[in-house]
Amino acid sequence: MEKVLEVKDLHVSFKTYGGEVKAVRGVTFDLHKGETLAIVGESGCGKSVTSQSIMRLIPEPPGKFDGGSIIFKGKDLTKLRDQEMRKIRGSDISMIFQDPMTALNPTLMVGDQLTEGILQHMKVSREQAKKIAVEMLDLVGIPSPHIRLKQYPHQFSGGMRQRIVIAMALVCQPEVLIADEPTTALDVTIQAQILELFRDIQKKTGVSIILITHDLGVVAQVADRIAVMYAGKIVETGTRREIFYQPQHPYTKGLLNSVPRLDVDGADLVPIGGTPPDLFSPPVGCPFTARCPYAMEVCDRVYPEKTTLSDSHGVDCWLQDERAKKLLASR
Amino acid sequence: MLQYIIKRLGSMAVTLLVIITLTFFLMHSIPGSPFNEERATSEAVQKNLESYYHLDEPLYVQYFLYLKSVATFDFGPSIKKSSQTVNEMLGRGFPVSFELGMVTLIVAIFSGILLGIIAALRHNGIIDYLAMTIAVVGISVPNFVLATLLIQQLAVTWGLLPPATWASPKHMILPTLALATGPMAIIARLTRASMMEVLTQDYIRTAKAKGLSPVKIVFKHALKNALLPVVTILGSLAASILTGTFVIEKIFAIPGMGKYFVESINQRDYPVIMGTTIFYSTMLIVMLFLVDLAYGILDPRIKLHKKEGK
Numbered sequence: 319m320e321k322v323l324e325v326k327d328l329h330v331s332f333k334t335y336g337g338e339v340k341a342v343r344g345v346t347f348d349l350h351k352g353e354t355l356a357i358v359g360e361s362g363c364g365k366s367v368t369s370q371s372i373m374r375l376i377p378e379p380p381g382k383f384d385g386g387s388i389i390f391k392g393k394d395l396t397k398l399r400d401q402e403m404r405k406i407r408g409s410d411i412s413m414i415f416q417d418p419m420t421a422l423n424p425t426l427m428v429g430d431q432l433t434e435g436i437l438q439h440m441k442v443s444r445e446q447a448k449k450i451a452v453e454m455l456d457l458v459g460i461p462s463p464h465i466r467l468k469q470y471p472h473q474f475s476g477g478m479r480q481r482i483v484i485a486m487a488l489v490c491q492p493e494v495l496i497a498d499e500p501t502t503a504l505d506v507t508i509q510a511q512i513l514e515l516f517r518d519i520q521k522k523t524g525v526s527i528i529l530i531t532h533d534l535g536v537v538a539q540v541a542d543r544i545a546v547m548y549a550g551k552i553v554e555t556g557t558r559r560e561i562f563y564q565p566q567h568p569y570t571k572g573l574l575n576s577v578p579r580l581d582v583d584g585a586d587l588v589p590i591g592g593t594p595p596d597l598f599s600p601p602v603g604c605p606f607t608a609r610c611p612y613a614m615e616v617c618d619r620v621y622p623e624k625t626t627l628s629d630s631h632g633v634d635c636w637l638q639d640e641r642a643k644k645l646l647a648s649r
Numbered sequence: 650m651l652q653y654i655i656k657r658l659g660s661m662a663v664t665l666l667v668i669i670t671l672t673f674f675l676m677h678s679i680p681g682s683p684f685n686e687e688r689a690t691s692e693a694v695q696k697n698l699e700s701y702y703h704l705d706e707p708l709y710v711q712y713f714l715y716l717k718s719v720a721t722f723d724f725g726p727s728i729k730k731s732s733q734t735v736n737e738m739l740g741r742g743f744p745v746s747f748e749l750g751m752v753t754l755i756v757a758i759f760s761g762i763l764l765g766i767i768a769a770l771r772h773n774g775i776i777d778y779l780a781m782t783i784a785v786v787g788i789s790v791p792n793f794v795l796a797t798l799l800i801q802q803l804a805v806t807w808g809l810l811p812p813a814t815w816a817s818p819k820h821m822i823l824p825t826l827a828l829a830t831g832p833m834a835i836i837a838r839l840t841r842a843s844m845m846e847v848l849t850q851d852y853i854r855t856a857k858a859k860g861l862s863p864v865k866i867v868f869k870h871a872l873k874n875a876l877l878p879v880v881t882i883l884g885s886l887a888a889s890i891l892t893g894t895f896v897i898e899k900i901f902a903i904p905g906m907g908k909y910f911v912e913s914i915n916q917r918d919y920p921v922i923m924g925t926t927i928f929y930s931t932m933l934i935v936m937l938f939l940v941d942l943a944y945g946i947l948d949p950r951i952k953l954h955k956k957e958g959k
Contacts, residue, residue, distance in 0.1 A: 487858075
């Protein structure tokens with residue numbers, strides 16, 4: 319599999335009045351060509367910060383890049399000058415944000431907002447740009463695009479706006495599309511349509527997608543691979559099948575158990591007890607220790623090494639250690 | 650749109666009628682009359698004068714007579730300067746006042762917005778503090794104080810600019826500066842605040858994610874949204890500039906309308922009071938109307954005509 323994007327040991331923190339928040343603490347993952355990688359985790363685990371760091375959209379200050387590298391087409395994005403980064407934003411890597419209601423400029427025509435990206439990155443005339451915009455709106459399923467181009471965002475429904483945002487992200491045929499909770503603000507029927515659209519577009523354009531979400535239902539529908547994030551670290555990665563059928567990390571298991579099930583009669587909803595750790599002073603050991611039903615002494619003191627279970631499946635957990643298996647058996 | 654404009658014109662006429670009525674009766678309720686002077690006039694002369702200007706008629710008759718002449722755009726003769734009509738006075742004073750007001754407004758708007766943008770982009774930096782210090786000084790120092798200081802420094806001490814009168818563009822600099830500083834400061838502070846808010850909006854992040862340059866982001870995406878609150882206060886700012894001109898015209902000996910306005914009240918020159926009041930009110934009402942129109946152009950979500958959309 320060809321790697322499009324490689325994130326290695328990414329560290330990002332934020333300066334606040336209360337101190338420094340270490341939001342991302344050594345995140346490493348690859349994105350393969352044409353796949354959908356889902357990054358899942360609860361609120362505040364660093365999913366969005368990770369994705370915005372790839373685009374270098376973290377405002378500095380208060381944000382601060384503390385180390386690591388993001389390799390795209392042989393270039394380390396973290397080392398590019400602003401001007402070089404602007405050429406990549408929107409043309410090679412583009413992004414879809416969570417809330418379509420606020421992601422569009424209310425005072426500019428939709429057509430204007432679509433074509434400005436095209437005009438920025440491609441050498442085309444205004445007329446050609448308009449043509450591309452119309453084709454794009456057509457692709458994302460907006461009827462009578464010619465008329466719609468001259469309308470303002472408030473004249474569209476939420477689902478329609480998200481389609482426009484998606485069209486906007488795709489106009490320059492990027493290789494990587496980062497979608498930060500693209501369906502969270504939409505109602506369920508529209509969610510399904512948008513996910514369908516993602517699959518459709520990926521088939522047509524071969525774009526690689528990083529999907530950030532906390533919704534495992536969404537993940538189950540569209541993801542090829544899944545990275546589970548907790549307290550600024552990726553704790554488990556694997557294919558969709560591996561994560562859903564053989565989850566290894568207690569946090570992944572907890573996440574899967576806390577999804578409401580309609581197919582099992584009388585199934586209880588099992589939440590994960592406790593709250594994520596304070597990232598002002600992140601724990602030295604595994605951050606999940608305090609909430610983990612299998613926690614051992616070592617967990618609190620040393621962060622576990624990554625255990626590779628298969629080519630695609632890896633997990634950071636002491637339970638994978640031979641000694642832990644013996645200990646648990648003796649309990 | 651046309652329907653809206655027609656409706657507005659109608660309500661503007663009503664507003665003006667209310668202003669005329671109120672001013673007319675208030676003016677006549679002030680004790681004294683144009684002919685109450687220390688210089689003694691014989692009773693016969695007084696009677697004659699009063700009947701010439703219809704001042705001996707009951708008030709409501711005078712009111713309707715006045716309305717009738719206003720309807721034909723005739724503001725009557727001046728009582729004090731008997732050789733002139735109010736129309737002539739306005740015709741002479743208005744172009745000067747208008748020029749001063751407009752230049753001031755333009756200077757205040759452009760420099761204010763520019764200062765605000767710079768301050769917002771460099772917020773909490775040295776430039777920001779500098780700009781906001783200028784703004785605070787501009788708001789707190791009254792224009793007549795500023796005017797005298799400017800005359801003292803720039804005209805008298807350094808001799809760079811003419812201290813008074815209205816003859817060449819050079820003469821316009823000091824009065825414009827004195828008049829524009831206050832409104833400019835208000836606009837700058839407002840622009841800074843709303844610009845800073847707009848710059849944190851999601852659609853600005855979207856624009857950044859498209860790879861647009863900072864200049865494009867500020868001027869294309871942020872400015873239009875940031876200007877909405879500024880446009881809102883333009884109407885009342887225009888009013889303050891208009892009233893500010895009375896004082897500034899007096900200080901700089903500018904032959905505008907302000908002089909007539911102030912003198913007429915002291916002298917109970919009824920037709921001149923009414924004429925200048927109507928004139929100023931009309932300008933203000935038109936200004937507010939233009940602001941409302943501008944609002945609709947800046948923000949497509951604001952519908953000026955009802956019964957569309959939701």
